[in-house]
Amino acid sequence: MASPMLAEVVERADRLALDEQLSLVACLVERARRGLLSKPPRRRWREIRGLAAPPLCGEDAQQWVSRSRREDDELRQARLGRSA
Numbered sequence: 001m002a003s004p005m006l007a008e009v010v011e012r013a014d015r016l017a018l019d020e021q022l023s024l025v026a027c028l029v030e031r032a033r034r035g036l037l038s039k040p041p042r043r044r045w046r047e048i049r050g051l052a053a054p055p056l057c058g059e060d061a062q063q064w065v066s067r068s069r070r071e072d073d074e075l076r077q078a079r080l081g082r083s084a
Contacts, residue, residue, distance in 0.1 A: 013021055057064070 013024055016024065059067075
């Protein structure tokens with residue numbers, strides 16, 4: 001068994017009548033289902049603001065945007081079979 005508490009619960013469940021054991025199982029399954037289906041709380045931007053050091057990768061934001069656009073343009077041109 002995983003823990004002494006779990007072993008105790010199983011031992012106590014063995015002493016229950018069959019219909020009580022089925023009710024216990026149904027209760028535990030429903031409780032687990034509610035836990036699995038509940039969405040994790042959404043983080044607010046205020047909580048994570050400032051966690052990344054500016055600039056994130058040591059590159060100026062405008063340089064990153066320009067480089068990314070240029071690389072995308074080159075890739076697009078290569079896929080079309082033309083050279084940039």
